[in-house]
Amino acid sequence: xxxxxxxxxxxxxxxxxxxxxxxxxxxxxxxxxxxxxxxxxxxxxxxxxxxxxxxxxxxxxxxxxxxxxxxxxxxxxxxxxxxxxxxxxxxxxxxxxxxxxxxxxxxxxxxxxxxxxxxxxxxxxxxxxxxxxxxxxxxxxxxxxxxxxxxxxxxxxxxxxxxxxxxxxxxxxxxxxxxxxxxxxxxxxxxxxxxxxxxxxxxxxxxxxxxxxxxxxxxxxxxxxxxxxxxxxxxxxxxxxxxxxxxxxxxxxxxxxxxxxxxxxxxxxxxxxxxxxxxxxxxxxxxxxxxxxxxxxxxxxxxxxxxxxxxxxxxxxxxxxxxxxxxxxxxxxxxxxxxxxxxxxxxxxxxxxxxxxxxxxxxxxxxxxxxxxxxxxxxxxxxxxxxxxxxxxxxxxxxxxxxxxxxxxxxxxxxxxxxxxxxxxx
Amino acid sequence: xxxxxxxxxxxxxxxxxxxxxxxxxxxxxxxxxxxxxxxxxxxxxxxxxxxxxxxxxxxxxxxxxxxxxxxxxxxxxxxxxxxxxxxxxxxxxxxxxxxxxxxxxxxxxxxxxxxxxxxxxxxxxxxxxxxxxxxxxxxxxxxxxxxxxxxxxxxxxxxxxxxxxxxxxxxxxxxxxxxxxxxxxxxxxxxxxxxxxxxxxxxxxxxxxxxxxxxxxxxxxxxxxxxxxxxxxxxxxxxxxxxxxxxxxxxxxxxxxxxxxxxxxxxxxxxxxxxxxxxxx
Numbered sequence: 001x002x003x004x005x006x007x008x009x010x011x012x013x014x015x016x017x018x019x020x021x022x023x024x025x026x027x028x029x030x031x032x033x034x035x036x037x038x039x040x041x042x043x044x045x046x047x048x049x050x051x052x053x054x055x056x057x058x059x060x061x062x063x064x065x066x067x068x069x070x071x072x073x074x075x076x077x078x079x080x081x082x083x084x085x086x087x088x089x090x091x092x093x094x095x096x097x098x099x100x101x102x103x104x105x106x107x108x109x110x111x112x113x114x115x116x117x118x119x120x121x122x123x124x125x126x127x128x129x130x131x132x133x134x135x136x137x138x139x140x141x142x143x144x145x146x147x148x149x150x151x152x153x154x155x156x157x158x159x160x161x162x163x164x165x166x167x168x169x170x171x172x173x174x175x176x177x178x179x180x181x182x183x184x185x186x187x188x189x190x191x192x193x194x195x196x197x198x199x200x201x202x203x204x205x206x207x208x209x210x211x212x213x214x215x216x217x218x219x220x221x222x223x224x225x226x227x228x229x230x231x232x233x234x235x236x237x238x239x240x241x242x243x244x245x246x247x248x249x250x251x252x253x254x255x256x257x258x259x260x261x262x263x264x265x266x267x268x269x270x271x272x273x274x275x276x277x278x279x280x281x282x283x284x285x286x287x288x289x290x291x292x293x294x295x296x297x298x299x300x301x302x303x304x305x306x307x308x309x310x311x312x313x314x315x316x317x318x319x320x321x322x323x324x325x326x327x328x329x330x331x332x333x334x335x336x337x338x339x340x341x342x343x344x345x346x347x348x349x350x351x352x353x354x355x356x357x358x359x360x361x362x363x364x365x366x367x368x369x370x371x372x373x374x375x376x377x378x379x380x381x382x383x384x385x386x387x388x389x390x391x392x393x394x395x396x397x398x399x400x401x402x403x404x405x406x407x408x409x410x411x412x413x414x415x416x417x418x419x420x421x422x423x424x425x426x
Numbered sequence: 427x428x429x430x431x432x433x434x435x436x437x438x439x440x441x442x443x444x445x446x447x448x449x450x451x452x453x454x455x456x457x458x459x460x461x462x463x464x465x466x467x468x469x470x471x472x473x474x475x476x477x478x479x480x481x482x483x484x485x486x487x488x489x490x491x492x493x494x495x496x497x498x499x500x501x502x503x504x505x506x507x508x509x510x511x512x513x514x515x516x517x518x519x520x521x522x523x524x525x526x527x528x529x530x531x532x533x534x535x536x537x538x539x540x541x542x543x544x545x546x547x548x549x550x551x552x553x554x555x556x557x558x559x560x561x562x563x564x565x566x567x568x569x570x571x572x573x574x575x576x577x578x579x580x581x582x583x584x585x586x587x588x589x590x591x592x593x594x595x596x597x598x599x600x601x602x603x604x605x606x607x608x609x610x611x612x613x614x615x616x617x618x619x620x621x622x623x624x625x626x627x628x629x630x631x632x633x634x635x636x637x638x639x640x641x642x643x644x645x646x647x648x649x650x651x652x653x654x655x656x657x658x659x660x661x662x663x664x665x666x667x668x669x670x671x672x673x674x675x676x677x678x679x680x681x682x683x684x685x686x687x688x689x690x691x692x693x694x695x696x697x698x699x700x701x702x703x704x705x706x707x
Contacts, residue, residue: 004534008520015522080518084579087484087512088535089504425486426441 001090002098009102010109013068019106022064026057026114030121043136046126047388050136053118054384058289061110062320065293069103070300070316074309082425092420096413100301107293115286119279139281139392140190140272147175148266151252161196161263166207166255172264175216176249176271182240187274189238191251196263197228205230208256213238216248225256238271275392284393285383291405292381296320299376302412305419322371323378333368376408431587431618432460432483436492439478439642452478453642455492460620460635462586465613467629467650468622470639476622477515478642480589483620484512497587508536511585515592515622517572521565525556525575528564529582536583550578555604569596577605588612591622606632630654663692 013019033052038044073095076082085095126137152170155163164170182188197207209228213236214221220242226234243249251269255262275281300316307315322329380401386393437456443449453475460466468476481487483494485502499506519528526547533543551560554574564572573596580588590609594602609632612619623629629636630650637647646653667675672689679686 001535001537004531008531012520012522080514080516081520083486083512083514083518084532085535086486087507087510087514088532088583089507090535091504424488425481 002094002101005085005090005095005098006101006105009072009099010105012072013103013106016068018067019064022060023110023114026060027117029056029060030114030117033121042129043126046122046129046136049118049122049125050384050387053114054285054289054387057114057118058292061107061114062293062296065103065107065110065297066300066316066320067313068106069099069297070304070312071309072099072103073301073304074307074312077425078309080425086425092423093413093417096301096305096416096420100298100409100413103297103301104294107297108290111286111290111293115282119282122282136388136390137278138272138390139275139278140390141275141392141394142389143176143179143271143273145174145266145269146177148264149173149175150264155261158263161265163196163198163261163263164254165258166260166262167258168254169258171252171254172262172269174251174266174269176251179243179247179249179271180273181245181247182243182273188240189243190272190274191236191238191269192233192272193228193236193253193269194233195228195253195268197230197255198261198263199257199259200261201257201259207260207262209234209253209262210256211236211251211253213242214250214252215242216250218242218244218247228262272390273392278390281387281392284395284398285387287398288381288383288393288401291401292378295376295378295381295405295408298409298412302416302419305416305423319375320378323376326372326375326377326379329368330372333365333372376404380404429461430459430495431462431464432458432466432494432496432620434458434479434483434492434494437479437482437489437494438491439475439482439487440490451642453482456644458637458644458647460618462618463613463616465609465619465621465632465634467633467636468620468639469624469626469629469636471624473641474639475642476639477591479639480512480591480620480622483589484510508583509586511580511583511588513576513580513588513590513593515595517569517576517596519564519572519576519579522563524563525551525560525578528575529578532579533582538583546582546584550581553581554578570598570601573597574601577608585617587618587620589620589622592624593621594623594625594628602628659687 029052030049033049034045036048038048041047073082076085082095086092122137129137150162150164150170150172152164152168154170155165157163162172164172179189191211191213193211195209197209199207206227206229209226210223211226211234212221212223222239222242224236226236228234238249249271251271253262253264253269296316296319299319300312303315303319304312383393385391434456437453437458438451439453440448441450441452456475456479458479468479470476478487482489483496483501484507494501496503497506497509520531523531529547529550530543533546538546551557554577556571556574556578559567559571564575567575573593577590577593580590593605593609597605606628609619609621613632613634619632621629621633633650635647635649636653638645676686676689
């Protein structure tokens, strides 16, 4: 029964011109991407393909899904086709669940089809990337330095960057104290450095750099001289023999030549555990995006159980927008709450409580707090930040997002059932 | 098993405005019982409460006060809806689907298994004479064709109780006749039929009992024969009588203090004439 309504909803949606236009626009945008000029960075094109898909194409598809899911039930009521269903042995909540599943299926189809198109394009573009830029098409777990120090002399410091001169007068040292034994499916560790370099000699953009990776507990290590480029990160594979159990890794670096200089900060060097392939990571990113679709579908359908089609569309878009700026809303409400939080905040200017402040409290601050509490946080489904850095999306993130969506869906379904139970169809 | 198909007790519906103030009294204190196997007509002008009654029985609306039961269960009960077929006053159908697809969709809502679904769909499409357009989307159907497919969807579950709201609306005379024949067939099959119409001739032709509504109030109820018969008058229909014989009968009636209201040739209905012309050519 629910299946019949779901398939019917999907079939009806697939015939809507609104969807055709938005899908056509999405494909057009992805198709013209190769012709769009980019910066000179070798991975700029790949980044652009990712950004356009996960922001522009997904936004277009979500727009389409909102337009359809927010209007489906109101149109059924307006056209009175709902009589045909309600006069059959179908409970009202089953209609809602059927609609939600139908639009969820639609979202899945859109994401799979357009996602595959995007993936093929991405793999094609990434195939000729130089090794130091291939991090974007990997799935890695990131480790940041737990301790950073400069041993020896700091030549000079500028804008938070410590500069050391070559020839062992100063050595930068990053310590990673929480490196775990790599799991069986992982293919090892690598070090990625984004260091600033300068030189007082005739300088062609590269300097020789001495880098040592050492296991602090076992004492095993490896020293390499690499050619550091002024505008390229360096990638250094770590010998699997160095990290075989939970340990602390020390990474030290200094310019080989006394005429060269190295600018360092604690975040310049990171260690990555290379997890499963990029495909699995991309799949997780698409799954997170799918959960975002599911959530907005549930919200739109819930709204449509009570609201008319246009109001329902506006409400769904407002929730979607607010769900992306909850941090801002929270900050704003906190700013209003604490009189001394910010010198330019209105309550800060008006030192003594008065009617204006009380009204502000009830008209703006409280509603904002409620919005933060009630509205879904769509930013938690943001997978682009992981993909752009080639960071493996942790299963915990996917699991928590899944649970969040399930809880939210449960609450929305309960409310929909309550609303629809009381609703009359004239 | 209860002997009644439909029963209402003090059923009242008052529509409220946005501010929940009483605005329109659509139905007032309806007490009605419709027996199983009966063909029952709901009559009345537009806005008299017929459709409101049907919506209350189907659970589309909730009563302001009073109660109603359908096939022994409270109105809106899902198990009872398995036994109800409903044809709304207009064909509210998904126009992008074909006849086959829409019947398949509604059949699935009754959890009818695939093989049986196919059998019923084929039979119903043939019964409503839409076999030649079964693969055509409904947005290409005429009003009469939509009415027929609407009827087919109401019968997809082989219902015990058939509720027909203005069933002949949009149908040509042939279609109207077929609809009436179908209702009589339901009667033979001991199905209960609730027929809602303002076309009095349709109701008169097929209904056992009728109820007449006005301004949301049930005015009168009873069998068609009881309500229409004039007990103080007698009608003879005689063939092969000469003018002299007619004058003799007339004189005899007057001699017995009888008051002759009219002497005329009986006429057929326009519908009968239309059907006979179309069917013979």
